[in-house]
Amino acid sequence: MREVKFYRCEVCGNMVALIKEGGGTLVCCGQQMTLLKANTTDASEEKHVPYVEVEDGKIKVTVGSVIHPMTEAHYIEWIALVTENKIELVYLKPGMEPKAEFVYNAEEDIIHTVEGDDEIVPNCEGQTCNFVSKEKVKKNFTVYEYCNLHGLWKA
Template sequence: MARDLKIYRCLDCGYVVDVIDFGKRQVITKGTSFAKTTTIADAVLVCCSKEMELLVPNTTEASSEKHLPTVKFIEGGKISVKVAHPMIEGHYIKWIAVVSGDRVERLELEPDQAPEVTFYVGDEIDVDVYAYCNLHNLWKTNIKK
């Protein structure tokens, strides 16, 4: 089973972070006796002195521009990925990533490049493909063989 990508974005500067390993949750206990409190805490990512936003990938189209990756299995343990999206300066797909099993691969794109790529997934039968639009955030398609 593929793992979900955890992508965070700074709402001020637009900086984007992919968390590779969240580690373990921390149990924090304060006080004594009847005034004791216990909380469970996850790490907080901060940029520009503010908490970063966890991006939840969209999985259905809701605008005239297309953002969802179109994915199909092809021979040789590969998948073909295309995003029918404009690729102009100021509005483009910045990257496409595939998560298959315990592997994550990402291809960075520039406005003059076509948002099309082939990834090797081997024998994996359940694959998640993400596309990140610089204006409309994160999109995800799941494909099963």
């Protein structure tokens, strides 16, 4: 699963996505930036975990399973898709719906793992037709969202 690290400066609010890891320490306003931990489970009634549907060649994301507020004081700032070969980020504003759509390319964005010869299904969308196990077709992407009050979440 391809993932990306996000960091925030607790002084000025700068936020960065680490597009390539070098190993050094990220510093802003004279101090170490905070590595944001992405939450994956909602304990409260308010739902933040991105709700993801794949259909019609698109990855459709809604925050969350119950629609998150989009007021000036409390809203989803962005939704990001990370796949094997790309990062896409959609900015949102108060008053908008907490949703984003991304073009989904099965050839590039999803890894098909072939294992065994039982339960094989044809996969002929590309140039060559190979066979993949039904159980082993992996959707290899991560969806992140950032709430201005409740931080980073992923699915």
